[in-house]
Amino acid sequence: MKPEIIEKVNEFLTEEFEIDPSLLTPEARIVEDLGIESLDFVDIVVIIERDFGFKVKREDMSGIRTLEDLYKYIDARAV
Amino acid sequence: MNRVVITGMGIYSTIGKNLEVVRNSLYTGRSGIGLDLRRKEFGFRSCLTGVIERPNLKNALPRRMRVGLPEQGEYSYVATMEALKNAGIDMDFLEKNEVGILYGNDSSSIPVIESIDLIREKRDTTLIGSGAIFQSMNSTITMNLSVILKLRGINFTISGACASSSHAIGMAYIMIRQGLQDIIICGGGQEINAESMGSFDGLSAFSTREDAPEKASRPFDRDRDGLVPSGGAASVIVESYESAKRRGAPILAEIKGYGFSSNGDHISVPNVEGPVRSLERCLKDANMKASEIDYINAHATATPVGDENEAKALDQLFGHCKPLVSSTKSMTGHEMWMGGASEVIYSMIMMQNSFVAPNINFENPDEFSAKLNIAAKTVEKNINTFLSNSFGFGGTNSTLIISKFK
Numbered sequence: 001m002k003p004e005i006i007e008k009v010n011e012f013l014t015e016e017f018e019i020d021p022s023l024l025t026p027e028a029r030i031v032e033d034l035g036i037e038s039l040d041f042v043d044i045v046v047i048i049e050r051d052f053g054f055k056v057k058r059e060d061m062s063g064i065r066t067l068e069d070l071y072k073y074i075d076a077r078a079v
Numbered sequence: 080m081n082r083v084v085i086t087g088m089g090i091y092s093t094i095g096k097n098l099e100v101v102r103n104s105l106y107t108g109r110s111g112i113g114l115d116l117r118r119k120e121f122g123f124r125s126c127l128t129g130v131i132e133r134p135n136l137k138n139a140l141p142r143r144m145r146v147g148l149p150e151q152g153e154y155s156y157v158a159t160m161e162a163l164k165n166a167g168i169d170m171d172f173l174e175k176n177e178v179g180i181l182y183g184n185d186s187s188s189i190p191v192i193e194s195i196d197l198i199r200e201k202r203d204t205t206l207i208g209s210g211a212i213f214q215s216m217n218s219t220i221t222m223n224l225s226v227i228l229k230l231r232g233i234n235f236t237i238s239g240a241c242a243s244s245s246h247a248i249g250m251a252y253i254m255i256r257q258g259l260q261d262i263i264i265c266g267g268g269q270e271i272n273a274e275s276m277g278s279f280d281g282l283s284a285f286s287t288r289e290d291a292p293e294k295a296s297r298p299f300d301r302d303r304d305g306l307v308p309s310g311g312a313a314s315v316i317v318e319s320y321e322s323a324k325r326r327g328a329p330i331l332a333e334i335k336g337y338g339f340s341s342n343g344d345h346i347s348v349p350n351v352e353g354p355v356r357s358l359e360r361c362l363k364d365a366n367m368k369a370s371e372i373d374y375i376n377a378h379a380t381a382t383p384v385g386d387e388n389e390a391k392a393l394d395q396l397f398g399h400c401k402p403l404v405s406s407t408k409s410m411t412g413h414e415m416w417m418g419g420a421s422e423v424i425y426s427m428i429m430m431q432n433s434f435v436a437p438n439i440n441f442e443n444p445d446e447f448s449a450k451l452n453i454a455a456k457t458v459e460k461n462i463n464t465f466l467s468n469s470f471g472f473g474g475t476n477s478t479l480i481i482s483k484f485k
Binding site: 016017018037039040042043045046049055056058 | 141142143146203205206207208209210
């Protein structure tokens with residue numbers, strides 16, 4: 001896992017989604033613990049393409065439950 | 080039939096971002112008009128526009144509530160919060176009581192334009208993001224504010240061109256009078272960006288007096304050369320007298336009558352007969368004689384034919400008693416979807432403070448405006464009742480009569 005991926009993801013969750021940084025642990029559940037809702041995943045897709053340079057399918061997001069899942073998903077694809 | 084009162088008002092306008100600043104601007108005749116030089120790059124005939132900054136709502140609202148708000152939605156939020164505050168309504172009250180919203184809005188250009196630009200460039204609709212759809216619909220203001228404020232009553236937007244928000248107040252008045260609702264948040268919001276004004280500029284409807292922006296909006300003046308587009312938002316809390324009394328709310332005024340009509344004529348050229356019917360219907364609804372009106376806030380936008388025809392209509396009905404008339408658009412420019420509600424607020428401020436705001440830049444009358452009693456300067460005047468006109472494209476007309484509560 002590239003540390004800059006965790007850093008960048010945590011940065012957009014803090015700055016754009018205004019999530020308290022202390023909640024950003026790998027095991028945090030994105031919907032239940034971080035308060036991200038269905039509409040927010042659309043914006044996460046936009047941000048991932050902008051920040052990590054690859055195209056995300058909206059459907060891919062349905063398999064992502066924890067923050068660690070999100071880190072791993074990006075790590076496997078980031079250019 | 081219930082009596083219908085106004086218990087709160089709030090404004091975010093080019094002549095002030097709250098009621099107190101607006102009162103001072105109205106009294107001193109301060110113009111809110113300036114230049115937006117970006118319009119020249121876009122090939123506009125005129126860079127003249129009302130000037131206003133967008134509010135920063137970062138600390139006021141969570142992200143999910145902000146991303147759906149376009150420019151005029153932000154203005155409307157600020158105006159509505161001011162109106163609710165001075166009506167003595169808080170979130171706790173809104174959660175426990177059924178409150179509605181009827182707001183005027185008739186465009187939301189930027190989110191539409193930006194979404195389409197993105198689709199054309201990226202060929203991927205997901206990249207538009209989640210906010211654009213809620214920003215881009217005409218009902219954006221009512222859709223967003225009803226969620227932010229947890230409203231559970233009537234909830235829709237009225238699109239009636241430049242009479243939108245006057246009709247919104249009229250509709251709220253009817254619903255409350257009939258006992259269908261106790262409290263309705265009413266108003267109008269108007270975007271002010273260049274993109275939304277290009278097609279209107281293309282009709283040569285705007286003043287091109289760019290060398291003196293504060294002199295450009297000249298309703299009723301012989302040398303007027305068109306309107307100046309403007310914007311912002313204005314909110315009023317319309318309530319049944321019984322509800323206001325029960326809550327111990329401040330009663331600022333009573334809505335006495337609403338009149339409306341459609342010209343059934345040209346899409347952009349107003350006539351005389353349509354506004355006359357709207358005025359007559361409003362007087363009849365209020366059960367008032369023309370001589371009981373102390374002040375008329377005219378629609379007058381400073382287009383040559385619009386002002387002429389409104390002057391003829393006013394002279395036809397008020398020629399024998401000649402109440403004071405002014406167009407606050409001389410200061411604000413034409414606030415379009417917002418204008419009906421904002422001009423009710425400007426007139427309410429005048430009624431509360433016993434003055435008639437000046438129709439600035441009224442230097443020489445023409446043949447028709449010479450027949451009206453136009454306040455070229457601020458006039459100290461006790462106002463018991465005022466009338467406000469709003470007319471729009473397609474020949475939609477709206478008139479409201481509002482009095483001090485007695």
